Amino acid sequence: MDTTSSADAGGGFIKPRPGVEHEPTAHLFVANCGPAVGLSLDTIKTVFSTFGPVEAVRPAGDSGTRVVVSFQNPEDAAAAKKALDGKKCDNLQGRVVFMQFSVFQPPSMAEEHLPVMTSSAGCGIPGLVLYPDFISEEEEERLLAAVDQSPWQVLAKRRVQHYGYEFLYKIRNVDLSQKLGELPPFVEEVVTRLSKLPELTKSNEPSLPLDQLTINEYPKGVGLSPHIDTHSAFEGSILSLSLAGSCVMEFRRYSDESKDESRIRIAGDKELGKNQMERRALFLPPRSLLLLSGEARYRWHHYIPHHKIDHVNDEVVERGSKRVSFTFRKVRRGPCKCKFLQDCDSQVAGIPSSPFLSNSESEECSHSDELDVETRPDTSPESSKDDEPNVEVFSKNLPQLETEQAVDEVGKAEETRHQLSRSFSHHTPEIEKQYVHKVYDAIAPHFSSTRFAKWPRVAAFLEACSPGSIIADSGCGNGKYLGLNPSCFFIGCDISPALVAICDQRGHEALVADALHLPYRSGFYDAAISIAVLHHLSNDQRRIRAVEELVRVVRPGGKVLITVWAVEQEDIRLVQKWTPLQGKYTEPWVDDENFKLHMKKSPSASSLDIIQESDGNGERQVDEEGPLVGKRDGEEGGRRDCLRSLSESDEQEISDSSSHPAAAGTTQEPHQEYFVPWHLPYHRAEVTGASVAALASGFARKDDKKGAVVYNRYYHVFAEGELERLTSKVKGALIVDSFYDKSNWCVILQKLQ
Numbered sequence: 001m002d003t004t005s006s007a008d009a010g011g012g013f014i015k016p017r018p019g020v021e022h023e024p025t026a027h028l029f030v031a032n033c034g035p036a037v038g039l040s041l042d043t044i045k046t047v048f049s050t051f052g053p054v055e056a057v058r059p060a061g062d063s064g065t066r067v068v069v070s071f072q073n074p075e076d077a078a079a080a081k082k083a084l085d086g087k088k089c090d091n092l093q094g095r096v097v098f099m100q101f102s103v104f105q106p107p108s109m110a111e112e113h114l115p116v117m118t119s120s121a122g123c124g125i126p127g128l129v130l131y132p133d134f135i136s137e138e139e140e141e142r143l144l145a146a147v148d149q150s151p152w153q154v155l156a157k158r159r160v161q162h163y164g165y166e167f168l169y170k171i172r173n174v175d176l177s178q179k180l181g182e183l184p185p186f187v188e189e190v191v192t193r194l195s196k197l198p199e200l201t202k203s204n205e206p207s208l209p210l211d212q213l214t215i216n217e218y219p220k221g222v223g224l225s226p227h228i229d230t231h232s233a234f235e236g237s238i239l240s241l242s243l244a245g246s247c248v249m250e251f252r253r254y255s256d257e258s259k260d261e262s263r264i265r266i267a268g269d270k271e272l273g274k275n276q277m278e279r280r281a282l283f284l285p286p287r288s289l290l291l292l293s294g295e296a297r298y299r300w301h302h303y304i305p306h307h308k309i310d311h312v313n314d315e316v317v318e319r320g321s322k323r324v325s326f327t328f329r330k331v332r333r334g335p336c337k338c339k340f341l342q343d344c345d346s347q348v349a350g351i352p353s354s355p356f357l358s359n360s361e362s363e364e365c366s367h368s369d370e371l372d373v374e375t376r377p378d379t380s381p382e383s384s385k386d387d388e389p390n391v392e393v394f395s396k397n398l399p400q401l402e403t404e405q406a407v408d409e410v411g412k413a414e415e416t417r418h419q420l421s422r423s424f425s426h427h428t429p430e431i432e433k434q435y436v437h438k439v440y441d442a443i444a445p446h447f448s449s450t451r452f453a454k455w456p457r458v459a460a461f462l463e464a465c466s467p468g469s470i471i472a473d474s475g476c477g478n479g480k481y482l483g484l485n486p487s488c489f490f491i492g493c494d495i496s497p498a499l500v501a502i503c504d505q506r507g508h509e510a511l512v513a514d515a516l517h518l519p520y521r522s523g524f525y526d527a528a529i530s531i532a533v534l535h536h537l538s539n540d541q542r543r544i545r546a547v548e549e550l551v552r553v554v555r556p557g558g559k560v561l562i563t564v565w566a567v568e569q570e571d572i573r574l575v576q577k578w579t580p581l582q583g584k585y586t587e588p589w590v591d592d593e594n595f596k597l598h599m600k601k602s603p604s605a606s607s608l609d610i611i612q613e614s615d616g617n618g619e620r621q622v623d624e625e626g627p628l629v630g631k632r633d634g635e636e637g638g639r640r641d642c643l644r645s646l647s648e649s650d651e652q653e654i655s656d657s658s659s660h661p662a663a664a665g666t667t668q669e670p671h672q673e674y675f676v677p678w679h680l681p682y683h684r685a686e687v688t689g690a691s692v693a694a695l696a697s698g699f700a701r702k703d704d705k706k707g708a709v710v711y712n713r714y715y716h717v718f719a720e721g722e723l724e725r726l727t728s729k730v731k732g733a734l735i736v737d738s739f740y741d742k743s744n745w746c747v748i749l750q751k752l753q
């Protein structure tokens with residue numbers, strides 16, 4: 001092996017271009033290398049250590065086939081890359097590995113890694129006990145066979161069986177008057193053994209007799225959102241037996257203040273304080289028993305992340321094809337009298353079952369998987385009451401099973417955004433959180449199904465990039481432009497985890513990131529695109545910041561294409577279907593937590609008030625690149641877009657009489673702030689718990705005529721010249737082209753050499 005030091009950053013995976021040197025970093029992304037191809041992290045570390053000290057080898061993603069090797073010195077990483085990249089390496093079992101310097105600013109180890117304990121003692125949570133090998137393999141086999149003889153209740157992502165009492169997910173409780181019967185004979189032996197556990201017999205609080213059993217069957221990769229088993233439903237300890245597959249269970253304790261959802265932050269263990277949470281992780285092997293009592297049961301949320309493989313420190317453990325858990329509990333008669341008041345629904349009114357749910361939601365429409373931070377309704381008692389009939393009516397019209405999945409996904413989306421929020425402290429204006437992020441999370445799969453037409457001007461820009469270019473797509477949505485030029489490398493990012501998940505499923509490289517804080521090294525990319533993103537930012541400073549970020553991440557000479565919706569719509573009938581916001585956001589955005597949304601209010605109400613009450617005019621869904629995308633002549637896909645998104649009733653509802661300044665083309669200053677509706681059809685699978693909660697809170701509305709839940713998306717549409725004015729404020733780049741096309745304003749910037 002060649003161990004000489006070199007600053008050569010090219011060759012292999014990323015092709016060098018004349019005049020462009022990618023600065024080496026200490027972090028090497030290595031593909032075709034990892035535990036899933038028979039190379040343990042230890043072996044990899046040993047091999048790479050021959051080039052210099054290696055700080056860590058971490059799995060990159062869940063595939064087990066890619067790792068990031070972090071050297072202490074970039075020169076050593078460069079030497080390793082030069083010696084091994086694209087070559088057959090005998091020490092790595094003869095594999096040909098491919099490398100690039102890591103694009104991402106590596107997070108600190110403290111932030112990134114939650115150590116996974118293999119014994120409960122390591123977790124340090126009072127009342128948490130793990131008994132490995134609680135049952136034998138034969139017993140496990142027998143239990144699994146017996147379970148399959150009984151009918152399953154099918155939830156969106158997993159199957160369940162209930163014995164003794166049914167756990168009612170809608171109310172997160174049991175109905176004492178509806179006893180199903182005794183626990184089944186096939187668990188008799190296990191129950192006898194459980195009942196002799198000293199933790200149960202000696203406990204102050206009676207946990208016996210165990211009279212309720214929930215069996216969960218999780219397919220590979222499926223997890224469970226964070227929750228505490230309802231205090232008022234079960235008394236004493238909770239016992240959960242793991243069969244077939246393993247998983248990592250995470251435990252979380254939120255400080256009291258963190259229940260204010262807007263202030264939750266994830267902290268490393270060292271710096272716990274107000275508004276934060278503690279996390280611990282424990283590996284649950286098959287045939288083990290987990291006992292939760294006291295603080296572990298009443299105070300800590302338990303959570304199974306959705307992963308196909310678990311990283312148990314240096315090992316990658318593949319989850320089996322399924323995991324089956326038997327959770328034994330004792331149904332409570334009478335109120336809970338625990339000392340953990342902050343989480344006790346018996347003692348404090350309004351305690352949600354998760355830090356993300358208000359009480360009304362958890363009772364109306366959620367179960368343990370159903371987390372939805374952002375669909376929390378107004379917490380005032382009146383509004384909760386008003387919501388009830390709404391939810392009732394809605395649930396009659398919509399398939400119930402679908403509820404679980406989407407809310408689960410929204411829960412995950414939230415999880416991801418919380419993690420993202422660790423990396424920067426800026427404050428996103430509420431209007432974007434509510435009317436952009438939350439909406440795209442809720443509509444992602446449906447939105448994506450309407451987004452396939454590639455806009456020719458964007459395609460032309462991408463096709464003009466020279467082979468080997470690395471291209472960033474900031475606000476990549478469903479990833480329709482990723483990979484458009486097969487000779488280039490694309491990395492997408494979007495603020496919506498739900499959309500990033502779609503990119504991921506399609507095999508693209510994409511990550512959740514904020515367009516105002518791109519997690520990339522400066523000067524890394526050869527080109528960047530921002531398609532239909534800037535109009536979702538709610539003030540000039542934020543739009544400029546997003547452009548600055550695009551310019552920052554491209555190399556000198558690199559180009560940036562930006563497109564936004566135009567005020568000057570070719571089809572003004574569309575504009576008539578939007579809801580104009582009264583007033584403008586006048587308060588400059590400040591990049592800290594003291595940001596307050598200020599609006600110049602109209603005499604009667606604020607913009608947000610108006611939106612909540614607005615019934616809209618009748619809507620048409622439009623393509624992100626511009627409302628007219630469906631009408632592009634001769635463009636395959638565009639026509640289909642059009643057919644898909646326009647129903648006959650849409651057409652009938654277009655009225656010539658209603659107009660406002662933008663539509664009417666008056667000499668008044670054009671209107672630029674709008675809510676543009678998105679119709680999520682009832683029949684879509686993603687019309688789910690997220691939508692139930694959004695309707696209940698008044699955030700979304702029903703349109704029974706169209707059979708859809710209607711969400712509003714915030715837009716600031718651009719006036720002529722505005723995009724040029726904005727981008728010309730960004731230092732270090734020149735506008736090399738600007739044009740209007742299909743109701744969009746567009747610029748191409750070039751970073752100065």
Ligand SMILES: O=C(O)CCC(=O)C(=O)O
Nearest residue numbers: 214216229240325327368
């Ligand atoms: O699958 C498990 O081990 C946990 C199940 C659980 O937490 C529940 O059903 O409440």
Ligand SMILES: [Fe+2]
Nearest residue numbers: 227228229302
């Ligand atoms: Fe639970």
Ligand SMILES: [Zn+2]
Nearest residue numbers: 231336338344
């Ligand atoms: Zn309690």
